[in-house]
Amino acid sequence: MTTPQEELLPGTRRALLHRIAVAQAEGRAPSLVAAVVRDGRAVWHGARTSVDGHAPDEQVQYRIGSITKTFTAVLVLRLRDEGVLDLGDPLEKHLPGTGAGDITIAELLAHAGGLAAETPGPWWERTPGSLRPALSDVLGDQPAAHPAGRRHHYSNPGYAVLGALVEELRGASWEEVLRREVLEPLGLDRTSMRPQSPAAGGWAVHPWADVMLPEPTEDYGPMAPAGQLWSTTADLARFAAFLVRGDDRVLSVETLREMRTPAAPAEVADLAAGATYGLGVQIQHQNGRLLVGHSGSVPGFLANLTIGVADDVAVVVLANCTSGPSLSQVGADLVQIVAEAEPRIPEPWRPLRDVDRSVLELAGQWYWGTSPSVLRMTADGLLSLGPLSGGGRRSRFRPNGDGTWTGLEGYFAGEALRAVRRPDGTVDHLDVGSFVFTRQPYEEGAAVPGGVDPEGWRGIG
Template identity: 60%
Template structure:
């Protein structure tokens, strides 16, 4: 049998794809009236393209030039907090007061702060923090008003910059070192992100505001946001953010396990209806063109940034620009993902059979019924089980085998519920029990295992 991996194309993008990507960056820079705009694309865990345009002919920034990334910083802070959780130093259900006493937000939980569901104010008291000069470093409690809650905690999404400043202070309290130093040691160095820093390092772009009604511009101040840094201070490059995107795709055991990253990508507050955007734990989620993207956008005076990952297509993109408004860097980054996904769709993994399977497990596959509703149980080559609902797109639940041999639902309505295979008296498989629901081989049959029993007449006209 030939090695199917030899048939896969190289990671290098096709010329027409590269042109389309550069065209999108050029349109973004021109229409957004941005001094400069750079984009970069990740595929297969590698930087496969970068391109830029600027107002200076022939002098566009490259992937090593720093831009300020604004609120993408929040994702870095969330990673540090989740490292603390994975080490057992805190629980996401812990109130902030337990680890960082003396703030007016003490009753908010760590999870609520990560997911912007604590109901806190959007901004700290005082002047515009992103343009302010912090002559002295205030205590964490001074970053909040006396009554900082605008909504009941846990009920709805409300973006809060001081909430993430408090999470940075929490990291400092539990690690005993400044947030920036913890970030360098625990995230930046392990991922090789040598050009991501708290303050700008040459070469870096200057930030500008472009006049709304005239083609003129003015420099923005390059401020140090002090204790608000964990909410939006970092400077980075397109190349470094592509490294970060690769980490968000596959994890890195030196930083966070893939399971924890998957937890970050789940909505923190249940979205309503057919949602198009929501928030996880330090990650924004959005649906576009039938794809789920996760990442974050950033905005500070002088700079806009966007980072989006599409796990399904194994593509990520970054866009950075040095203007306060106008150039939608987040939209550009999402469009770069779309261009690659549409012009060079991901090749699916080759189908492979299960090497070895227990006879009783194979016997459990096939049609099942919950009452009269048809289902099918499938054994996948990865060793997981999948229950599919007939006639319903997306109606699937995967089950993972635990160390003790039991099965647990991983997603969907039944996430976390056990799946039990209940034997009959003769040792054969009688029925399935899914979190208390009985699944049988026939619609409502056999009668002896169906809760509530059956009409003695069976199936008949009423």
């Protein structure tokens, strides 16, 4: 239930319902369900059906396909955060004998390891996992399709490998680890490996006739970490809220921000479409918005989870058909409807609680060469450095506790900012990743690389 303050306006709710109704009708989906999350809470649920006479509610399970990969990525990043592995580690260090051991864990997470898109043999999503009982059956004799690290090449077997990695390092099945470390802490009690009633049946809809064919529901075996899960709009709404806000029992906000950072070399076609991939999440720029999340598709089901991070709006859309509506487009449209009809109200401005005078004296205008920039202290304890006007390099910096700061994004991500002081304690310049920022352009007496002409600024007569 939502309180009146949390509810969407009637016009917004009608626009959302209209969009999913069009998607279900034009896409000829047996049923289509959706949910909207705002400010960390589910605020709307909608459903359309043409099969059994009543609309499914937010507790009906659908198979979510590759959204499963985001859950698997969370498990791997938990291992990294605990110090069990490093993302730069080659797979061989932790899971020897795969034939793909030179690929790093980060490359597997970002689909940049060069592994084949699919398993050898019959279509794995429509045949029993018993046909592929071992990881060697998933990878085949020649697992690589491309050199590692050179391009983004979506790989379902790559996430089967990551699931096997989790099992090796945790000493338990992927399903057990997922339940213990993610599903139970987040309260996702309607997310499971196998369907639990009530659950939608999966259908294929004939492309040229309004008739349907039931799709088989297979257990994927070792491929489960790539696409096995069943879930509901209610559970995925909670999962979407977690992906934005974090939960220290599972993953921190900082690690989730890392997941949302592009981590793979994008294909030219993807660049043109504004799409790339992070660590277990898809990233897309559409209509001026940064959208993150994941889509899913297995025989009988389509799924999409889309988050507009800046708008704090997330959307879940599920359908029980093999093909038909573009749920990625529906998800992006639902985010846009809410964001434009009911723009996010910003948090009130608040001053800093405590003022560090040594930091305060750094605030204000600085020059990199002749380019003016401004350094600001913000109420969240960060420093912000960017051009005085127009475009250019901008970054926020977090304090390291030793008088230095580390860049969080943009050109200066990971770079150090420090104030260089003279013997009398006054500030000579800022050093930002070796770039010297001075209070005046090419300030006389400051440590400007290459020095400053002793005749100073002049005109031409």
